[in-house]
Amino acid sequence: MSRPATILITGSSGQVGFELQRALVLHGRLICPDRSQFDLSQPATLTAALDAWQPDIIVNPAAYTAVDRAEDEPALAHAINAESVAAMARWAAANKALLVHYSTDYVFDGSKDDAWREDDAANPQSVYGLSKWLGEQAIRDSGCRHFILRSSWVAGVYGQNFLKTMLRLAASRDRLAVVADQFGAPTPASLLADVSANLVARCQADAGQPYGTYHVVAQGRTSWHEYACFVIALARDAGWPLALAGAPRAIASRDYPQKAVRPANSQLDCSKLMHTFDLNLPPWQDAVRQLFQTIDDARKP
Numbered sequence: 503m504s505r506p507a508t509i510l511i512t513g514s515s516g517q518v519g520f521e522l523q524r525a526l527v528l529h530g531r532l533i534c535p536d537r538s539q540f541d542l543s544q545p546a547t548l549t550a551a552l553d554a555w556q557p558d559i560i561v562n563p564a565a566y567t568a569v570d571r572a573e574d575e576p577a578l579a580h581a582i583n584a585e586s587v588a589a590m591a592r593w594a595a596a597n598k599a600l601l602v603h604y605s606t607d608y609v610f611d612g613s614k615d616d617a618w619r620e621d622d623a624a625n626p627q628s629v630y631g632l633s634k635w636l637g638e639q640a641i642r643d644s645g646c647r648h649f650i651l652r653s654s655w656v657a658g659v660y661g662q663n664f665l666k667t668m669l670r671l672a673a674s675r676d677r678l679a680v681v682a683d684q685f686g687a688p689t690p691a692s693l694l695a696d697v698s699a700n701l702v703a704r705c706q707a708d709a710g711q712p713y714g715t716y717h718v719v720a721q722g723r724t725s726w727h728e729y730a731c732f733v734i735a736l737a738r739d740a741g742w743p744l745a746l747a748g749a750p751r752a753i754a755s756r757d758y759p760q761k762a763v764r765p766a767n768s769q770l771d772c773s774k775l776m777h778t779f780d781l782n783l784p785p786w787q788d789a790v791r792q793l794f795q796t797i798d799d800a801r802k803p
């Protein structure tokens with residue numbers, strides 16, 4: 503019998519990292535360092551830790567994800583999202599490890615009319631988007647076996663996200679305005695983790711996989727405003743006491759000034775993933791309903 507794989511999961515305190523600990527537990531011995539043990543703001547320190555742990559698989563959901571704050575801290579965002587990713591990719595290439603990495607709709611400029619495909623030209627409009635794009639490119643340049651899973655609007659039971667923010671604001675405020683001219687799809691952190699585990703299992707069965715970049719989002723298209731309305735309606739139906747009467751107001755992006763520019767069209771075409779691996783991705787409404795159910799259940803005594 504062969505020994506179990508050693509799987510390093512970075513960012514295990516984040517939304518996706520938390521779910522990965524569940525999804526990958528059957529696939530190997532998990533090493534889940536926190537940032538004091540594996541600090542992506544210090545790219546030069548990572549190789550020594552990797553040499554000590556000798557992971558067969560590096561799964562890297564750790565990232566600098568504060569999109570507006572990144573505009574003021576570009577060096578830190580680049581260290582975490584690009585330079586450290588480059589260091590992990592070089593180590594993976596030299597040590598024949600598999601690297602599973604995550605990227606974002608924010609690598610695109612949002613100008614396309616229909617959904618973005620994996621090989622469409624990136625044109626990031628924010629520091630966060632650029633840092634994630636440079637991280638992707640470093641992986642491709644390293645020559646390591648890799649999957650880059652590009653997703654959007656990730657929400658999990660664990661961690662911070664738009665869905666939870668909407669529930670919190672609807673509970674505490676009688677007014678809420680949400681942008682209605684940015685389109686995309688919410689994606690559960692658990693879905694990303696389950697797809698990751700599926701790909702890892704395939705690699706363990708047969709190392710000759712169609713590695714590369716894949717889009718992974720829940721299916722369909724919505725706006726942040728429609729998404730907010732949907733979540734708040736679920737909370738109202740479940741009897742949550744809300745300060746907000748009715749639905750949030752629809753506004754334009756120019757009426758919600760933010761430091762970083764967000765893409766107008768974030769829709770990601772997932773047909774490459776679905777066809778290559780024969781996987782089914784759920785409609786965003788089903789995914790969000792299930793996520794809300796879990797959050798609602800957790801509130802009940």
Ligand SMILES: NC(=O)C1=CN([C@@H]2O[C@H](COP(=O)(O)OP(=O)(O)OC[C@H]3O[C@@H](n4cnc5c(N)ncnc54)[C@H](OP(=O)(O)O)[C@@H]3O)[C@@H](O)[C@H]2O)C=CC1
Binds near residue numbers: 515517536562653654
């Ligand atoms: N959230 C989203 O909407 C989307 C996310 N993605 C991508 O998916 C991946 C996972 O995102 P998500 O789970 O939402 O992210 P979170 O923001 O929930 O978690 C980020 C994780 O990274 C860790 N981290 C941050 N800085 C460092 C550091 N210097 N050293 C080590 N660890 C660090 C955090 O640790 P700590 O707890 O110590 O801060 C945390 O565990 C990321 O690559 C992100 O770019 C893609 C599309 C959408």
Ligand SMILES: Cc1cn([C@H]2C[C@H](O)[C@@H](COP(=O)(O)OP(=O)(O)O[C@H]3O[C@@H](C)C(=O)[C@@H](O)[C@H]3O)O2)c(=O)[nH]c1=O
Binds near residue numbers: 568671
């Ligand atoms: C809280 C709030 C947000 N908004 C808008 C701002 C923004 O355009 C949109 C979503 O808000 P967020 O703060 O979640 O946006 P943001 O942090 O940019 O979300 C992004 O995070 C990174 C990590 C990603 O990779 C992306 O896929 C995406 O999920 O809603 C309102 O219109 N009204 C509100 O009250």
Ligand SMILES: [Mg+2]
Binds near residue numbers: 567568
């Ligand atoms: Mg955010």
